[in-house]
Amino acid sequence: MVEIGTPVSRKIIEAVDACVEFGSELALDDVTFSVMSGTMTGVVGPNGGGKSTLFNALAGVQELAHGSIYINGKSPKHARGEVGYVPQRERVNWRFPLSARDVVSLGKTGRASLFGRSTPADERSIEESLRRVEMWDLRNVLVDKMSGGQRQRVFLARALAQGAGILLLDEAFSGVDVGSQEGLVEVLKVLRDEGKCILMATHDLNTLADRFDEVICLNRHVCAQGSPETAFTPSVLEELYGPHGSMFADHWQGHHGHEGHNPDHEPGENPTSL
Amino acid sequence: MTEIFAVFISPFEYSFMIRALVISVCVGVMCPLLGVYVVNRGLGFMGDAMAHSVLPGMVLAFMLGVSPFLGAIPTGIAVALAIGYLGKSFRVSEDTSIGILFAALFSIGLVMISLSKGLSVRVEDILLGQILGVSNTDVIITFSLAGLVLIIIAALHRQLVFTSFDPLGATVIGLPTRWLDYLLLVSLSVVIVVSLQAVGIVLVVAMLITPAAAGALIARRFTRVMASSVVIGVFSAVCGLYLAYHLDIPSGPSMTLVATAIFVLAVIYNQIRADQ
Numbered sequence: 118m119v120e121i122g123t124p125v126s127r128k129i130i131e132a133v134d135a136c137v138e139f140g141s142e143l144a145l146d147d148v149t150f151s152v153m154s155g156t157m158t159g160v161v162g163p164n165g166g167g168k169s170t171l172f173n174a175l176a177g178v179q180e181l182a183h184g185s186i187y188i189n190g191k192s193p194k195h196a197r198g199e200v201g202y203v204p205q206r207e208r209v210n211w212r213f214p215l216s217a218r219d220v221v222s223l224g225k226t227g228r229a230s231l232f233g234r235s236t237p238a239d240e241r242s243i244e245e246s247l248r249r250v251e252m253w254d255l256r257n258v259l260v261d262k263m264s265g266g267q268r269q270r271v272f273l274a275r276a277l278a279q280g281a282g283i284l285l286l287d288e289a290f291s292g293v294d295v296g297s298q299e300g301l302v303e304v305l306k307v308l309r310d311e312g313k314c315i316l317m318a319t320h321d322l323n324t325l326a327d328r329f330d331e332v333i334c335l336n337r338h339v340c341a342q343g344s345p346e347t348a349f350t351p352s353v354l355e356e357l358y359g360p361h362g363s364m365f366a367d368h369w370q371g372h373h374g375h376e377g378h379n380p381d382h383e384p385g386e387n388p389t390s391l
Numbered sequence: 392m393t394e395i396f397a398v399f400i401s402p403f404e405y406s407f408m409i410r411a412l413v414i415s416v417c418v419g420v421m422c423p424l425l426g427v428y429v430v431n432r433g434l435g436f437m438g439d440a441m442a443h444s445v446l447p448g449m450v451l452a453f454m455l456g457v458s459p460f461l462g463a464i465p466t467g468i469a470v471a472l473a474i475g476y477l478g479k480s481f482r483v484s485e486d487t488s489i490g491i492l493f494a495a496l497f498s499i500g501l502v503m504i505s506l507s508k509g510l511s512v513r514v515e516d517i518l519l520g521q522i523l524g525v526s527n528t529d530v531i532i533t534f535s536l537a538g539l540v541l542i543i544i545a546a547l548h549r550q551l552v553f554t555s556f557d558p559l560g561a562t563v564i565g566l567p568t569r570w571l572d573y574l575l576l577v578s579l580s581v582v583i584v585v586s587l588q589a590v591g592i593v594l595v596v597a598m599l600i601t602p603a604a605a606g607a608l609i610a611r612r613f614t615r616v617m618a619s620s621v622v623i624g625v626f627s628a629v630c631g632l633y634l635a636y637h638l639d640i641p642s643g644p645s646m647t648l649v650a651t652a653i654f655v656l657a658v659i660y661n662q663i664r665a666d667q
Binding site: 173176177178197198200201202204208209210212213214215216219220222223224226227230231232233259272275279 | 431432433545546547548549550552553555556557558559560561562563564565566607611612613616
């Protein structure tokens with residue numbers, strides 16, 4: 118029985134044996150997973166583990182050497198517009214003097230939108246998107262003058278204005294202070310509850326359980342997928358981060374290895390959570 | 392009053408000055424319009440390289456006794472496409488490949504000048520610009536090409552801004568970013584070529600970047616930077632034209648110096664505003 122007003126969850130992303138090659142190097146190796154709508158999924162893994170490559174493949178800007186990716190049952194190239202991308206901060210040319218409103222209006226850009234015109238409907242959508250991420254009051258501020266958290270909200274608003282049902286956030290917390298991270302997470306949770314599918318690449322293992330419904334552990338292939346509490350086992354951690362991964366076994370969610378010992382978890386035992 | 396008339400109005404009793412004015416306004420509008428992209432995307436070196444690289448095409452046109460546009464425009468477009476391709480396709484950096492290409496082409500042009508006997512134009516005019524010598528055909532070609540580029544830049548304004556600001560995001564949303572980059576480079580090469588008679592090969596980069604840089608100091612948002620830069624560009628080009636006429640100096644340096652003076656004023660204005 119589905120509660121009235123609650124979006125019905127459905128499979129929105131599906132990757133089947135997806136492989137990406139750069140020359141002779143395999144960046145993604147038989148990556149298989151699926152993600153439901155109305156979920157917030159953290160993608161974790163080491164640098165060079167293929168997180169950005171996976172996002173590029175989901176967004177349709179990276180060709181697969183083998184396998185398939187489906188976005189709402191379509192190939193990523195045919196699902197363009199359904200995926201909103203919040204890029205890593207170093208991928209953006211901050212020299213460009215654009216206000217928050219300018220950036221969000223880019224979400225309304227199509228091949229046929231000529232002479233930079235916005236329709237009244239576009240204007241309403243831009244305003245609504247900025248209000249949803251609580252950036253309407255700063256709409257005329259240049260994005261290069263904003264904090265990391267504010268910039269990420271502006272890019273989220275752009276994805277919302279675009280009408281994307283899937284939001285990909287690549288290292289969205291990089292350069293964002295903890296307070297702003299929490300504010301951003303709250304916005305994302307509201308969007309998730311409205312039925313958006315949110316994937317975020319992150320390095321912060323300590324806050325996974327608080328922030329995400331699911332995690333995908335990626336080191337060129339999917340080492341594990343599941344809830345943050347169950348996905349990490351010592352073997353998964355070692356697969357992700359090598360022998361040093363075992364040091365995470367002494368951590369658990371909300372405790373960072375120096376705040377006392379978890380009485381429920383003995384060394385060598387599979388941790389139920391980080 | 393008579394003196395004002397002598398300085399500002401009387402030059403236009405000559406038809407060559409009216410032609411020069413049309414070209415100046417075209418250059419003053421088009422160079423900063425593309426210049427804001429050049430400045431904000433860090434393409435200054437590329438713009439300078441494109442200008443130098445069209446020398447062989449121009450010299451060939453003069454040797455054949457045809458309009459310099461017939462040599463410079465195909466060369467400029469070919470160079471723009473080559474630069475776009477080289478920057479993405481080889482294991483040498485973009486700056487390095489551009490540097491090698493432009494130095495080689497400029498050298499070929501200089502060798503052609505040395506070997507050719509009795510060129511119908513002074514080398515100094517090619518390098519520094521001589522706006523007072525333009526023909527009616529030059530005006531028609533310049534006006535038409537400038538208008539074409541203006542329509543393209545205006546029509547694809549949002550796409551070009553998106554591609555310049557966040558190329559990956561633009562690709563994700565479905566924009567043909569690679570083609571837009573090529574289109575911008577080709578437009579830039581056309582603007583450079585139509586500006587050569589006014590400011591010359593050596594100084595065209597100054598009209599591309601100086602008004603745009605000054606505009607960025609005066610205004611904040613991109614569209615306002617664009618508008619300010621165009622106003623500064625037109626003012627620099629027309630003032631430079633007057634200086635070239637009255638002082639009998641090449642038009643390239645005179646336009647450049649006016650633009651530079653405005654840039655210095657913009658720096659001072661920006662500093663005062665920051666201190667307040």
